[in-house]
Amino acid sequence: MSEKTHYRTRQMTMLLSYLESVRGHHITVNDVKDYFKNQGVAIGTATIYRHLEKMVEQGTVLKYVVDNTSSACFEYVGSHEIADQPSCFHCKCEKCGRLIHLHCTEAENLRLHLFEKHGFKMDSIRTVFYGICDECGENSR
Amino acid sequence: MSEKTHYRTRQMTMLLSYLESVRGHHITVNDVKDYFKNQGVAIGTATIYRHLEKMVEQGTVLKYVVDNTSSACFEYVGSHEIADQPSCFHCKCEKCGRLIHLHCTEAENLRLHLFEKHGFKMDSIRTVFYGICDECGENSR
DNA sequence: TTGCGTGCAAAGGTTTTGCATGGCA
């Protein structure tokens, strides 16, 4: 609750700067390392994990784990509240892995329904609709 | 497509029997090992992974990966087709972890909308709505 | 007899942990 970052270190500053620049996109720990390498600054793997994990707890970063052998994906979204979030939803194609952002009233209706009838507060930022996208569906016919 | 299981081995028979008995529930590779141990039969980890992975490809088993350090969850659902599946959806509480099954027309509407307007075939069996459930929402007030 | 299924062990990869050092306030 009253957790606070104590020191504004160079690593943390750069990490935040990088995250801002890729807001809404999916990145891995290696992407962060590459960014630091390109900037000519060293950073330890553990440091990245420690920061990202803390931000995941705070809700400013989302974590997607697709499978246990490849690296997890992180997405910087900034601060958000479940009760007051934009009606933005994600569809993920199970074939090509494409992540589609969309705003649609049907999804928003579902969210309202779940809350009013089932008392369930759907977190639209963390919810992903899985399926087969347009292109992959076409190709398999 | 024309894949077929060649030998009906003791391990495969027992695995299928176990999966039937826990249909709709989430299990890990360790749960399978424990089952075999209790039955007094040895089974290698690799064998379990190999079978489950094959079933995931065939669509009779679903795989949920929550995080990279803990074991993946599997769920036996039997055969299913994306194009022709029951309108059953899952809500998962991010606090207590409870998984809620539900049939609702709003979700079904969303699925139809995604297909008609976006060409996206939503796989309702693999899609999970994340959020905060009734009870956990009450308690936090 | 044939060849797939199995089990063991090792490898491969990601993430976490421990500890000494460095740097911010």
Place this chain on the structure above:
DNA sequence: TGCCATGCAAAACCTTTGCACGCAA
């Protein structure tokens, strides 16, 4: 100066792979 942040290396963990042996057909 005090104490948190960092980085390195090792540990921990899950999952996959290679290979020889066993077993179903």
